[in-house]
Amino acid sequence: MSNEYIIVEQSFGLSGEVQLTGAKNAVLVIMASLILTSGKSKLKNVPASRDVLHMITLLKDLGAQVFFDQEKNELDVDTSTIVHYNVAPEIMKQMRASVLVMGPLLARFGCVDLALPGGCVIGTRPINYHISNFEKMGAHVQITGESISARASKLEAKKLILEYPSVGATENLMMAAVLTPGTTKIINAAVEPEVLDLVKVLQKMGADIEVVPPATIQIKGVATLQPIKHEVIFDRLEAGSLLLAAAMTGGEIHLPQAPAYALDLFLFKLQEMGHKIEVGNDDIGVRLKATKSPRAVSFKTGPYPGFPTDLQAPMMAAQCLASGTSVVQETVFENRLLHVRELQKMGAQISVQHNTATVTGVEELYGVPVIATDIRASCALVLAGFVAKGTTVMSGIHHWRRGYEALEKKLAMLGGTIAFQQHASSHIKGCDSVEGIKKRVQL
Numbered sequence: 001m002s003n004e005y006i007i008v009e010q011s012f013g014l015s016g017e018v019q020l021t022g023a024k025n026a027v028l029v030i031m032a033s034l035i036l037t038s039g040k041s042k043l044k045n046v047p048a049s050r051d052v053l054h055m056i057t058l059l060k061d062l063g064a065q066v067f068f069d070q071e072k073n074e075l076d077v078d079t080s081t082i083v084h085y086n087v088a089p090e091i092m093k094q095m096r097a098s099v100l101v102m103g104p105l106l107a108r109f110g111c112v113d114l115a116l117p118g119g120c121v122i123g124t125r126p127i128n129y130h131i132s133n134f135e136k137m138g139a140h141v142q143i144t145g146e147s148i149s150a151r152a153s154k155l156e157a158k159k160l161i162l163e164y165p166s167v168g169a170t171e172n173l174m175m176a177a178v179l180t181p182g183t184t185k186i187i188n189a190a191v192e193p194e195v196l197d198l199v200k201v202l203q204k205m206g207a208d209i210e211v212v213p214p215a216t217i218q219i220k221g222v223a224t225l226q227p228i229k230h231e232v233i234f235d236r237l238e239a240g241s242l243l244l245a246a247a248m249t250g251g252e253i254h255l256p257q258a259p260a261y262a263l264d265l266f267l268f269k270l271q272e273m274g275h276k277i278e279v280g281n282d283d284i285g286v287r288l289k290a291t292k293s294p295r296a297v298s299f300k301t302g303p304y305p306g307f308p309t310d311l312q313a314p315m316m317a318a319q320c321l322a323s324g325t326s327v328v329q330e331t332v333f334e335n336r337l338l339h340v341r342e343l344q345k346m347g348a349q350i351s352v353q354h355n356t357a358t359v360t361g362v363e364e365l366y367g368v369p370v371i372a373t374d375i376r377a378s379c380a381l382v383l384a385g386f387v388a389k390g391t392t393v394m395s396g397i398h399h400w401r402r403g404y405e406a407l408e409k410k411l412a413m414l415g416g417t418i419a420f421q422q423h424a425s426s427h428i429k430g431c432d433s434v435e436g437i438k439k440r441v442q443l
Contacts, residue, residue, distance in 0.1 A: 003422055004395075004397055004420060004421070004422055005393050005394060005395050005397065005420070005421050005422075006378075006382060006393075006394045006397050006400065006408065006418060006419070006420060006421075007391060007392070007393055007394075007418070007419050007420075007421050008367070008382055008385030008386060008388075008391070008392040008393075008394065008416070008417065008418050009367075009385075009390075009391055009392075009417035009418075010367070010385075010386065010387065010388060010389055010390065010417075011249060011386045011415060011416040011417045011418075012249050012250055012251075012386075012387070013249055013250055013251045013415060014245050014246050014249045014251040014253070014386065014411065014414040014415050014416050015246065015251040015252045015253060015414060015415060016253065016254075016413060016414045016415070017253070017254040017255075017256065018242055018253065018254075018255055018410050018413070018414065019256075019257060020234040020235055020238055020239055020242075020255060020257045020258065021045070021047040021073070021234070021235055021238060021404075021405045022044075022045035022046050022047045022073065022231075022232035022233065022234065022235060023047075023193075023194055023197070023232060023233050023234060023235040023236065023237070023238075024047055024049050024051055024052065024235060024237075024403060024404075025167075025192075025194040025235075025237070025310075026193070026194035026197040026198070026232050026233050026235075027043065027046050027047065027052060027232045028051060028052065028055050028095075028097040028100065029097065029100045029171045029175075029194070029198050030043060030197065030198060030201050030230065030232065031043070031052075031055045031056075031059065031075070031077070032055070032097075032100040032101045032103075032104055032175070033104060033175055033198060033201055033202065033205075034059070034064075034077050034079050034104075034227070035059075035062070035064075035079060035082060035101060035104035035105060035108055036104050036107055036108060036175060036178065036179060036202075036205065036225045037079050037205060037225050037226060037227045037228070038079055038080045038082075038227075039078065039079065039080050039226065039227035040076065040077070040078045040080075040227050041076070041077050041078075041079070041227040041228050041229065041230075042074065042075070042076050042077075042228075042229045042230075043074070043075040043077070043229075043230055043231075043232060044072075044073065044074050044075075044229075044230070044231040044232065045073055045231045045232040045233075045234070046068070046073050046074065046075045046232060047073065047235070047404075047405040048068070048070040048073065048405045048406075049401065049402060049403060049404060049405050050398065050401045050402040051094075051095050051097060051402045051403065052068075052075075053068075054091065054094040054095050054098070055095075055097065055098070056068060056075075057091055057094075058087055058091050058092075058098055058101065059077060059079075059082075061084070061087060061088055061091055062082045062083075062084045062085075062087065062101075062105075063081045063082040063083040063084050064077055064078060064079050064081060064082050065077070065078040065081055066078075079227070082108070085105045085108075085109040085111045085112050085113060086112070086113035086114070087101065087113070087114050087115070088115075089115035089146065089147075092114055092115040092116070092117050093115065093117070095117065095402065096117045096168075097117070097168075098114070098117045099114065099117040099127055099130065099168065099172070100168060100171055100172055100175075101114070102114060102130065102134070102148075102150065102172055102176075103130075103134075103171070103172035103173060103174070103175035103176035104175045104176070106134065106139060106150055106152055106155065106176050107155065107175060107176050107177075107178065107179040107180065108179075110151065110152045110153060110154075110155075111150070111151055111152075112148075112149070112150045113147070113148070113149050114147070114148045114149075115146050115147055115148070116143075116146050116147075116148065127168070127169075129162055129163070129164070129166045129168075129169035130166075130168065130169045130172050130173070131143075131148075133158075133160045133162075133169065133173050134150060134152075134172075134173075134176065136158050136160060137152070137155045137156055137157075137158055137160075137173075137176065137177075137180065137184075138152050138153075138154060138155050138156045139151065139152035139155065140152070155176060155177075155179075155180040156180065156182065157177065157180050157181060157182025157183050157184040157219075157221060158184060159184075159185045159187065160173055160184065160185065160186050160187065161187040161188060162186065162187065162188045162189060162190075163188070164188075164303075165188050165189060165190040165191070165215060165303045166190060167190040167192055167194070167195060169190075170186060170189045170190040170195055170217065171190075171195060171198055173186055174186065174198065174199070174202065174209065174217060174219060175198075175202070177219040177221060178202055178205075178207040178208075178209060178219055178221060178222065178225065179221055179222065179223075179224075179225065180219075180221040181221045182220070182221055183218065183219070183220050183221075184218070184219045184221070185216055185217070185218050185219075186216065186217040186218075186219075187215075187216055188215055188216075189211075189215050189216060189217040190215075190303060190304070191211065191214075191215055191304055192303070192304040193233060193236060193259065193262040193304070194233070196211065197232065197233045199211060199217070200230070201228060201230050202225075204228040204229075204230060205225035205226055205227075205228050206222055206224070206225050206226050207219065207222060207225060208220035208221075208222055233259065234257045234258065234259055236258070236259050236262045236263050236308070237308065237310045237311060237376075238404065238407065239255050239257075239258040239259065239263065239286065240263060240266055240308070240311045240314070240315075241311070241314050241379050241383070241407070242255060242407075242410065242411075242414075243255065243258075243267075243270065243286065243288050244270075244311075244314045244315065244317070244318050244383055245383055245386065245411060245414065245416065246288050246290055246414070247270060247273070247275050247288060247290045247294070247318060248290075248317065248318050248321070248383055248384075248386065248387050249290070249386050249387060249416075250290045250292060251290055251414065251415070252287070252288065252289045252290065253287070253288050253414065254285070254286075254287045255285065255286050255287075256280070256284075256285045257284065257285065258284070258285055258286040259283070259284065260279040260280070260283045260284060260285065260286050261283035261284075262304075263286070264305060265299075265305060265306060265307050266307060266308065266311055266315075267279070267286065269297050269299055269307070269315070270288065272295070272297045273291065273294045273295050273296075273297050273318070273322060274291035274293060274294050274295050275288055275289065275290050275291050275294070276288065276289040276290075276291070293323060294318070294321070294322040294323065295322055295323050295324055296319050296322040296323060296324035296325055296326040296359065296360075296361055297319070297322070297326055298326050298327040298328065299312075299315065299326075299328060299329075300328075300329035300331060301329065301330050301331050301332050301336075302331055302332065303332070309330065309331075309332035309336060310375075310376050311376070312328065312330055312336060312376070313336070313339045313374075313376040313377050313379065313380035314376065314379045314380045314383050315328075316328050316339070316340075316343070316350075316357065316359060316380060317339075317343060317380040317381070317383050317384040318383070319359040319361065320343060320346075320348040320349075320350070320359060320361065320362065320365060320384065321361055321362065321363075321364075321365065321387055322361045323361050324360075324361055325358060325359065325360050325361070326358070326359040326361075327356060327357075327358050327359075328356065328357045328358075328359065329355060329356050330355045330356075330357075331355065336374070336376075337352055337355070337357055338373040338374070338377060339372075339373060339374075339376075339377035339380050339381065340352055340357055342370040342371060342372075342373075342377070342381055343365075343380070343381075343384060345368050345369075345370055346365045346366055346367070346368055346370065346384055346388055346392070347362060347364060347365045347366045347388075348362065348365060348384075349361075349362050364388075364389055365384055365387055365388040365389065366388055366389050366390060367385060367388040367389060367390035367391040367392040367393075368388075368392065368393075369392075369393045369394075369395070370392060370393070370394050370395075371394070371395050371396045372394055372395070372396035372397065372399045372400060373396065373399070374399055375399045375400070375402055375403030375404075376403070377399070378394065378396065378397065378399045378400040378403070379400070379403075379404070379407075381394050382394065382400075382408075382411070382418065385418075386411075386416055386418075397420070408420070
C-alpha cells in the first residue's frame with residue numbers, strides 16, 4: 001500500500017492557458033492495434049501516464065521492442081519481434097485496457113491466452129460482448145477461473161450486433177475484423193472520438209474500414225497491414241477537468257487545443273450553470289470565464305455523444321457548491337458513485353438511490369482525508385479540495401497517476417496549491433499553510 005498522498009489547499013481563481021496531452025483512452029487501444037502490423041511504428045502526443053507505461057510493459061512481454069521518449073511524448077514500437085500470444089497475469093491485472101490485445105492477437109496468431117483484466121472498481125465491465133462476438137466469428141473461447149483462452153484457425157466475417165455500444169468491444173472486434181476475409185459489420189457500435197481515432201489509425205495501416213451513420217462500422221478484411229506514424233488526439237477528459245477547475249474556483253482558462261466538437265453536451269451544461277464559454281474556429285479551443293453564482297444542473301451519463309461518464313465525478317463535485325439541486329444519473333457503470341461518500345466527508349449534501357445521486361448545494365466544503373477509488377474520482381476530490389476550507393489529503397493516488405500525465409503541475413501553474421507528499425499523518429491531524437506546502441514541495 002502506497003504511503004503517498006496528494007495535499008490540496010483551498011485555491012480560488014485558477015486561471016491561465018494550458019496545453020493538453022494526448023488522450024489516454026485513445027492511445028492505449030492504438031498501442032494494442034500495433035500488434036496487427038510487423039515493423040516500426042511511431043506515435044506522437046503520447047501521455048506519460050501509468051496506464052501507458054503498463055501497456056508498454058505488456059507489449060514488451062509479447063516480444064515487441066519499445067522506446068518511449070517521455071519528454072517529447074513520442075513512442076516507437078517495433079512489432080516485428082512479437083512472438084508470444086500470452087500475457088502474464090500480473091500485467092493483465094494492472095488495467096482493464098489490457099483486454100484490448102485480444103482482438104489483435106487473435107487476428108495475428110489465431111491464439112490468445114490472457115487473464116481477466118484489472119483496473120478501477122467502477123463496475124463489472126463484463127467482457128461478454130467481446131467473447132460472444134469472437135465466438136460468432138469462429139473463435140473457441142474458454143474461461144477457466146481467472147484465465148481466458150481463445151483459438152481460431154480462421155476467423156469469419158459476420159454481422160455483429162452489440163446490445164450496448166461498448167467502446168472496448170467495438171475496438172476489439174474492429175481489430176479482429178481488419179485481417180478477416182470478407183465484410184464484417186458492427187451494429188450499434190460505439191462512436192466515441194477515441195474509437196474514431198482508432199479507425200483513422202487502422203485506415204493508415206491499410207485497413208478498409210468505414211463508419212456508416214448513425215452507429216455501424218463496416219470492415220472489409222485485407223491481407224496485411226503496415227506500420228504507421230500517428231499523432232494521438234488531445235484528451236477531451238483532461239480538457240473537461242481543467243475547465244471545471246477554473247469554473248469551480250471562479251477563474252478563467254483558455255485551452256487552445258481542446259476538442260470542443262467532442263464536448264458539446266458538457267459545455268452546454270457549463271453554460272447552463274452560468275459560466276461563459278467561447279469556442280474557437282472549427283470547434284477547436286475553449287475559453288471559460290466562471291460565474292460568481294453557479295446554478296445547479298442535472299445530467300445523465302451515456303454513450304457518446306451523451307454526457308461522458310468519465311466527467312461525471314468532477315462535474316458532480318462542481319454541483320456541491322452550486323445554488324439549487326442537481327440530479328445525476330449514472331447509466332454506464334454501476335459502481336461509479338463511490339466518490340459520493342468522500343464528497344460527503346467534505347460536507348457535501350448528497351443522497352444516493354440506486355444509480356442516481358441528488359446533490360443539494362451547500363455554502364462550504366471542508367478539507368478532510370479522502371480516498372480516491374478510481375481515476376475520475378481522484379480528479380473530483382482534488383477539484384473539491386481547491387474549494388474546500390482548509391487542507392484536503394487524498395490517498396489512492398495511483399489512480400491519479402494511471403489517468404493523467406502531470407495534471408497536478410498544470411493545476412499548480414493555474415494557481416492551485418497541490419503537492420505530492422509522503423507520510424501525511426501530520427496533515428491529517430492538522431492543516432498546513434499554503435506557504436508551508438509551497439516551501440516544502442516544488443512541482
